Amino acid sequence: MRGPAGRRSPVHELAATVVPALALLVVLVVAILVITSLAGGYDAVAVMRAFWRGSFGSSDALLSSTLVRATPLILAGLAVAFAFRAGILNIGAEGQILAGAAAATTVALTLADRPAALVITAALVAGAAGGAAWALLPAILLRWFGVLDVISTIMMNFVALHGVGYLVRGPLQEVLGIYPQSSTLPDAVHLPMMVPGTRLHLGFALALVVSIALAVILRSTAAGFRIRVTGENPFAARIAGGIDVQRTGMRVFLMSGAIAGLAGAIEVLGVTFALYENLSPGFGYTAIAVALLGALDPVRVMLSGIFFGALEAGAGAMQRDAGVPSVLVSVIQAMIILGLLATAWWRAKRAAAPPPVPGASEGERLDEATAG
């Protein structure tokens, strides 16, 4: 299978984006039709209209709902994609989000009466540091003890969840000591809005910046090239490239944690304004689908994050306006992911049988293909 190459012709790039996007659209429409009208007995047109109204149908739906929901998904998706590109299977974005949110909340509440810009900056930095710290243990376990990254990062998710549970009932609980959540952040330290009168906060712009920065790093810097080669073939990276693949993997792991932690910090500073256990409705897990749909390419991950944001926003509207229960919404999401996997499988199959290369010796190639 041809991996997500860093550099390809624009035509390739377009084809690689358009085909799965079309496939997804078809799956989405079919899923909504089948599930709601056949299985649920709902009015399909009304359901679709509700979905559209809730996601892209108005500037308010787009700005206050879709893009706001997309922000943590984009960042967590980038965290996952960045790690995957280096061959690090970081499934722990969920835990890193929570660690980042907890760190950001602590800093923001502690510094609350300082200048707002300082508090916000410090809280964002603390969030990134918290996420990186949460990735540190799996990174160490992987590098020096060979513990599988998949397993250790999943386990760290549960530790983070219960860690937040402890914090909001103990050291960080709101002053009255009634609810299991932190005190609400003062208005001054909320993230500024990007568009006045909407709920779209500056975090979305930050997500775009991170996405573009990662794209540039991977595509055009020596460090990014090392990351891509390490993910594509660690043996060749080490032996032919002289790359320290372990150190590369370790750095990417921590950076991935930092990006996820930033997502958590932004969610607290821009949306929830307090820390509580259900702060993330599985952003870190959805992020894996976001990253895969975006083919691990930062710019496409951003688009895929917006798509999933729209899906959630539209699903909310379907629930409110057309009365479709939320489980059916989850079923539709699952069908999207299955459709996505099917497209990926189809493309892999096509790539496995490449067309003959002009000028290459057919015989030799054939022997490679059929030997052994």
Next chain:
Amino acid sequence: MNAPPALTLEHITKSFGPVRALASASLEVRRGTVHAVLGENGAGKSTLMRIAFGLLRPDAGRIRVDGVMRDHASSAAAIRSGLGMVHQHFTLVPTMTVAENVALGGRGRFDMRAARRIVDQLTLDTGLVLDPGALAGALPVGAQQRLEILKALAHRAHTLILDEPTAVLSPVEADELLAWLRRFADNGGAAVLITHKLREASAIADDVTVLRHGRTVLTGAIASLTEPMLVHAMLGAPPESDVPERAASGTRPASGDIVLRADGVTVSDDRGVPRLRDVTLELHRGEIVGIAGVEGAGQRELLRALAGRLVPRSGALRLPSHIGFVPGERQRDALALDMSLSENVALRGAGARRGWMRWRAIDARTRQLMKRFDVRAGSETQSARSLSGGNQQRLVLARELDGDPPPGLLVAENPVRGLDVRAMEDVLQRLLAARDAGMCIVTHASDLDEVLAIADRLFVCFDGRLTETAVDREAAGRAMVGAT
């Protein structure tokens, strides 16, 4: 001979997409004979044998085993009809014992004691000595191959197909295997030996069939054929010269500046076991130094240490700052197959690079290298995977020989493994040209002849020591097994 032929393939045709691999290829193997199948890489040898063994379905043609028409729908069907195949890449389960590997593919209950008895009995019957309790993965290569043969015989194979069986063996092991095949055939078996070594074919085969471009171009008793006839059949045109002129190989004085100096160097393998002890040598500009040794004698570790890819356990090693390295397993160690040719060229020195990637310059340099080294590809943006083996190797060689100034030292493991005759010759010529331009080249090949063909000096690894010998088949062969 009255018995029907052991294996008959009639007019086998097979295409892969637009590429015709076999065009009416035929083969008849008489019982009691060893039958060599010769041909360049890509001639269709492997494909034909995979069809015989049920791993591929032919588009047209007939298969008979012992005179009976067969339609091998799977390798299991082929095994039932009495065929056995020893693949070039072994098909053992490394974490299982010899007995368990032999019992694989059986039916019903697995009985460990019975499986061991079968191995012991086969050892007794065939002279292929193996410890039934040993782990397959821990066996040396020669023993793994014996195990492959034993597996086939345990399924009552009386016709064996061996795909380049001697490629992985030391000369002594290869001789043993060939002698065993001779006895196997004399005792009523039959063997198909796929090979590209003429010497091997004429040494042991009774009959020979030559394939070219998927067709049978020559077949007959080997006694009636001369070596030039076989070469002509394989290559299609009389080769310009038998062995190309090699600039006074073996007689060049070692007069260039010293490129590399090792003093009392000891190298260990991945598991920390010392493989070569107390190596002391000096290598000079403008010489090709061959390192020979049977599989596992320590040449792999030594080469990697000389290439700066492995830190010696002890001793002093002075290396030039600029070293090219052509690893043996190019698809694993030298190339990122799903990245573009430019990206693969950029891989060299990636560990130390800082700042931005200058892709436009790298693309231009890649195009230049492709032209200079005849890497046949549509463009520098296509993936390394889409290249043929020969073109992949030329790309690696181009990358590792490149530089301004070029590297002072090139270390090459099995630089021509898996290449066809023409590609092999091309690579060897480029190594010789690099040497003549003043580079020092250290090389090892599993096939001793490939080393002897270009080496100016020769070292042999044996029993943990490195000794210099004459550049001579006899001397090297004896040193590799410790004979004096």
